[in-house]
Structures are given as structure tokens and as C-alpha cells.
Amino acid sequence: MSSNAFGKLLTVTTFGESHGPAIGCVVDGCPPGLLLAAEDFVADLARRATGRTRHTSQRREEDAVEILSGVYQGQTTGTPIALLIRNTDARSRDYDDLLDTFRPAHADYTYWHKYGIRDPRGGGRSSARETTMRVAAGVIARKWLDEKHAVRVRGYLAQLGAITPRSFDWDAVERNAFFWPDATQVPELEAAMDALRKAGDSVGARVNVLAEGVPPGWGEPVYGKLDAELAAALMSINAVKGVEIGDGFAAIAQHGSTHRDELTPQGFASNHAGGILGGISSGQNVTCSIALKPTSSIRIPGRSVNMQGQPTEVVTSGRHDPCVGIRATPIAEAMVALVLMDQALRQRAQCGDVGPVAPRIPGG
């Protein structure tokens, strides 16, 4: 009813607010026997965290995971895995000016209308702080997918405002704060972000995610299609306004003779479909892309209304991201991994006896 959980055989429930004592999640349905320790979460949480570069929010959280249940002697037990992260650097006074008004383009207004009460401190439940737990849950899925199916999920920033990559190198992606695939453009991105921060404005972004090694067969037609569940999972990330699978909206202008991915004994001749046909993985790379809107919390004054409906002006101070897309790559990867693991378990449950059938042509 209140939709703080997703997944069918692997379910993830998150809880907590940005300025509450802690945030957490319960991951249920993970098979027993997966090695899991608090250290497994460190790298991915650091990739998403605030305060690691001048281009993101300067809130400094340690993001240390406590495993409360579901792990015994370093292995998952098949029981619910509860993870907790304590909030240690919330600065609620930054939000005092927002008690009586609503940021344009923020969930402030809609939360108020839905619940009739709101926690304005850091956006409460609507804060991107919640994505920390998606990444934590995603660590489990990534690990299981890698060990059981050699599936690898990775992403990169594919557009920042009007800037697009001029070349592509996976090695560059993890070596800069932007997850950008062309190292030579990093100074250009830094300059753009510095200018934006100075102006007190924000900008949108595109993040692409790729899942390699997904075998054919994952996805449940018709209401549990792999692409439908990926779209829902990715769209549930804060600030996401668009999702594409494969060529996405570019397919509108394509002809069937171009869009179709022809089959040859050596493999598929192209991958316009994003590795999903009829809602089921084809064995090709699964490709997704998300559009993130510019952050609504900006220093440039904007028009709003107060609680009495009178016109007022909003200026957001505090520690905000001028581009949330910069930190979104690990979040999108996590959501893709969680959907894939859930679908893999569902495939095992219903069709585990079917086994591989011929012909199986190479993916990629």
C-alpha cells in the first residue's frame, strides 16, 4: 500500500529520512551461502556518497553499514538481511526557511498534499539520501549475479547538461568524480560545474547502464517484463524523468529494417533492442539510459506560495548537488542489478527445469 518495497522473490524495503537518526533496508529472499561482510559495501557506497568532491553536496556522512540480521559466520542465511546506516551530519537549520513554503519542482508540495504533514528537514523521505540504501541492497545483488551468472552491471555519465563524451574508455569512468568515459574532458566538466555552482543553478544529466552476461530467458511476460521492471525501478530513483531501454525514443525515427537485430551464427548483428525481446532477455547486453532533471534546490530565487497561499520567494541554501546525475551512476547500477537478481530467481523458480536450449548464439 505505501510502496516502500519492490521485487517479488528478492524484495527490498527501505526506510528512514534524511535527517532522522538512521536509514536502512531489509533485503529478503537472498539465497543462503553468499559471503557477505560490512566491508563489501564500502566501495559502492563511497562511489555514491556526498562530500567526496567539490561538485556534489558537502554533507559528510561516513555511510558505514551495520548488518543487523541475515548473516551468520560471514554468510547469508536465507533470512531477511537488515542493513542500517546512521545519519551523522544532518544540518536541519538549513531548512528553517522552507517550513512555510515549497521549493518549485520539489516533492515538498506533493508530499504536503498527500500526507497533510511533512518532514521538511532535508526533504525527509523524498531526499536522495534514501538512495544510499538502494546502493547497499544493490551490493548484494551485484555480488550474487557475479558469482552465480558472471553478470556484470556497470554504468557511466553519458551527458552533463549539453556536454557529451567525445570518446569512450571504461577505464576512465572509475578514475574521475563524474564517472565520465573521456578523461580529456574532465577539466571541461569541472569548469562547467564550478560556473554552475557560482551561479547557484543546477543542471540535468544522462546516465547509461549496461548489464553484460545476462543469459537469455530472464523476464516474465506479460506484466513482469524485464524492461517494464527496469523502467519502474529506474524511474523510482529521485529526479529521474525519463528511461530508455536500448535505442529508446530514437526508435521512433527508425525503420524496421534498421531497428531489427539480425541473428547470425556468430551472434546478433546489432543491439537496438537493448538485450530484451518480448520482455525477456535475449542474451545480449541489457542497455538502459536515464534522464535526471536539474536539482530543484537552487540558490536562484524562484516564485512559490506560503502555507496561506500568498505569493512568496524561495531561495534554497544548504548543501545541495548542482547536478544529481554526477552521483547517480552507482544508484542506477544498483537498481538494474536488483531487478536482474529478482528476475533470475524467478526464472530459476518457474523455468529452472527447462535448461538451455539450442541454438544459443553469442550475446554482446
Ligand code: EPS
Ligand atoms: C538532498 C539534499 C542534501 C544532500 C542529500 C540529498 O541533503 P542535506 O541538505 O541534508 O545536506 O546532501 O544527499 C545525501 C545526504 C546523500 O547521502 O545522498 C536532497 O534534497 O535530496
